[in-house]
Amino acid sequence: MATKSLKAKGNELAESNKQLDILNGGIFAEGELPFFKDKINEIGHFPLRPKKLEILQINVGYMCNQVCEHCHVDAGPDRKEIMTRETMAQCIEIIRNTGAHTLDLTGGAPEMNPDFRWFVEEAAKAGIKDFIVRSNLTIIRANKKYYDLPDFFKKHNVHVISSMPHYTRGKTDKQRGDGVFDKSIKALQELNARGYGMPDSSLRLDLVYNPSGAYLPGDQMALEADFKKALKEDFDIQFHNLFAITNLPIARFLDYLIASENYEDYMYSLVEAYNPAAVENVMCTNTISISWDGWIYDCDFNQMLDLKVASKVKHIKDYNEDLLNDRNIIISQHCYGCTAGAGSSCQGTVA
Amino acid sequence: MADSYYDPKDLRKFGKISEWSEELGTKFFDYYGAVFKEGALSAREKSLIALAVSHVVKCPYCIDAYTKDGLQKGITKEEMMEAVHAGAAIESGATLVHGVQMMNKYDKLSM
Incomplete structure (x- = not known):
C-alpha cells in the first residue's frame, strides 16, 4: 500500500513528460501496437473533435486523505495543490453561464479544500441540473468535522458518486488502504439513512468500480448486479448505479504496471479491446476539465499529463465556451483506456 | 523459434490460427464466443467452469x-480456488474410480 505520492517520493513518473515518453515509446514506437491516432483515423475520427459541452468537471485540488495504488491524480495528504476561493469564484461565473447541464467536482478529496462548502453553496445556486461531488466515502468518517457531510450534500441536492473497488474487505483495503472498507461501509449506511441511494429517491448515490490490478473491468451491468446483491445482503446498503471505470496507464497506475511487469500486457489488453463504437461517445467529446489553478484540459487524465487544451482559451480567465468547443482534442496512447470494451468515462461505459 | 515450448506472449497470437485456415478458425472463434455469452448459465459461472477445466x-x-x-x-x-479444487477432485476421482477396475481384475484372477 502506498503511503506517499510519486511526487513526494521524487519518482520520475511524477513528471508528466516522462509518462508521455513511455506512452509514446516502447511497443508503440517499435510498431508492435498501433498509435491511438492511427486507430481513430481508420474510422474518420482523427482529429478528435468535441460535440456539445455537457459536463463541466472541476478538480478542486490533489489533496486526499487516501493514497490509492491506482490513483491517476497521484493524490495524497502530501499534495498541496488546492483551488483558491478566487479561482472558485471564476468557476462560479462559468457555471452561471455555461451550456453544460452537469457540474462534476473531483479531486483529491474535494471536501478537504477549506473552501469546499462555500463553493458547493455558491455552485448550487448557479442553476446547474446535475451537481456531482466525487467523494471517496472514507473522508466522511475521517474526522468529526466531516461527519455532517451527508446532511450537507442532501441540503444542496448533491449527486454523490463514490469509489468502491469491491464488495469484499480484502480487495478494497489492498487497493485503497487498511480500514477503507469498513469506513466506506459506514459512510454508505450514513448516506442511505439520509435517503441517498434508496430506490426511487431523488438523492442520487452511484458507485464507481475500478479494477484492483492489471486487468480491465468486466460487464458493468453484471458487476452492478453482484455489488447490489452483496452490499444489500451483507450490509443492507443500497445505491443507484455502478460505473465500471477502466484504469488508465498514467501516474501511480502506470508506476504499478511497470513495477509489476504488467505494462506491455496491459497495453495489449487495451488495444485488443479497442471498440470503435466507444470512440463516438468518449467523454472528452462532451466534457471539459478545469484544474485547481484554473487551466483547462480535455479530461482529468490530460490534466494529470499536463496536456492543456489545444485552444486559444487555455485558462478560465479567458473562458469562452464557443471558442473552446472549436478545438482538436489532444490524444495519446492512454486514450485506449477510454475506448476499451464498452468504453469508459467518469460516468461509466459509453458504448 | 523459441527455445521453450510455452511462451506467455503466444497467447496474444491465438487469433492468428485463423490465418492458416480461415474457415475453421472463424468457426472456432464464433463458437467459442457464443459459448461464453450469458445463457442458462451466467458468464460468471462459465468463467469458473473454464478455470477449473483449464487446470484439469x-x-x-x-x-x-x-x-x-x-x-x-x-x-x-x-471462488477461484474452490473451482480449481472441483476440477482436481474430479481428476483425482477419475484416477481412483479405476481402482474398482483393479479390484475387479484382482478378484477375477485370484482363487
Missing part, C-alpha cells in the same frame, strides 16, 4: 486467461 487440461495459456477473466468479472480468489 493443464493449459497454462488458459489458466492465465481465465484467472484474468475471473478478476474482470469480480470473482474472488476463494
Whole structure:
C-alpha cells in the first residue's frame, strides 16, 4: 500500500513528460501496437473533435486523505495543490453561464479544500441540473468535522458518486488502504439513512468500480448486479448505479504496471479491446476539465499529463465556451483506456 | 523459434490460427464466443467452469486467461480456488474410480 505520492517520493513518473515518453515509446514506437491516432483515423475520427459541452468537471485540488495504488491524480495528504476561493469564484461565473447541464467536482478529496462548502453553496445556486461531488466515502468518517457531510450534500441536492473497488474487505483495503472498507461501509449506511441511494429517491448515490490490478473491468451491468446483491445482503446498503471505470496507464497506475511487469500486457489488453463504437461517445467529446489553478484540459487524465487544451482559451480567465468547443482534442496512447470494451468515462461505459 | 515450448506472449497470437485456415478458425472463434455469452448459465459461472477445466487440461495459456477473466468479472480468489479444487477432485476421482477396475481384475484372477 502506498503511503506517499510519486511526487513526494521524487519518482520520475511524477513528471508528466516522462509518462508521455513511455506512452509514446516502447511497443508503440517499435510498431508492435498501433498509435491511438492511427486507430481513430481508420474510422474518420482523427482529429478528435468535441460535440456539445455537457459536463463541466472541476478538480478542486490533489489533496486526499487516501493514497490509492491506482490513483491517476497521484493524490495524497502530501499534495498541496488546492483551488483558491478566487479561482472558485471564476468557476462560479462559468457555471452561471455555461451550456453544460452537469457540474462534476473531483479531486483529491474535494471536501478537504477549506473552501469546499462555500463553493458547493455558491455552485448550487448557479442553476446547474446535475451537481456531482466525487467523494471517496472514507473522508466522511475521517474526522468529526466531516461527519455532517451527508446532511450537507442532501441540503444542496448533491449527486454523490463514490469509489468502491469491491464488495469484499480484502480487495478494497489492498487497493485503497487498511480500514477503507469498513469506513466506506459506514459512510454508505450514513448516506442511505439520509435517503441517498434508496430506490426511487431523488438523492442520487452511484458507485464507481475500478479494477484492483492489471486487468480491465468486466460487464458493468453484471458487476452492478453482484455489488447490489452483496452490499444489500451483507450490509443492507443500497445505491443507484455502478460505473465500471477502466484504469488508465498514467501516474501511480502506470508506476504499478511497470513495477509489476504488467505494462506491455496491459497495453495489449487495451488495444485488443479497442471498440470503435466507444470512440463516438468518449467523454472528452462532451466534457471539459478545469484544474485547481484554473487551466483547462480535455479530461482529468490530460490534466494529470499536463496536456492543456489545444485552444486559444487555455485558462478560465479567458473562458469562452464557443471558442473552446472549436478545438482538436489532444490524444495519446492512454486514450485506449477510454475506448476499451464498452468504453469508459467518469460516468461509466459509453458504448 | 523459441527455445521453450510455452511462451506467455503466444497467447496474444491465438487469433492468428485463423490465418492458416480461415474457415475453421472463424468457426472456432464464433463458437467459442457464443459459448461464453450469458445463457442458462451466467458468464460468471462459465468463467469458473473454464478455470477449473483449464487446470484439469493443464493449459497454462488458459489458466492465465481465465484467472484474468475471473478478476474482470469480480470473482474472488476463494471462488477461484474452490473451482480449481472441483476440477482436481474430479481428476483425482477419475484416477481412483479405476481402482474398482483393479479390484475387479484382482478378484477375477485370484482363487
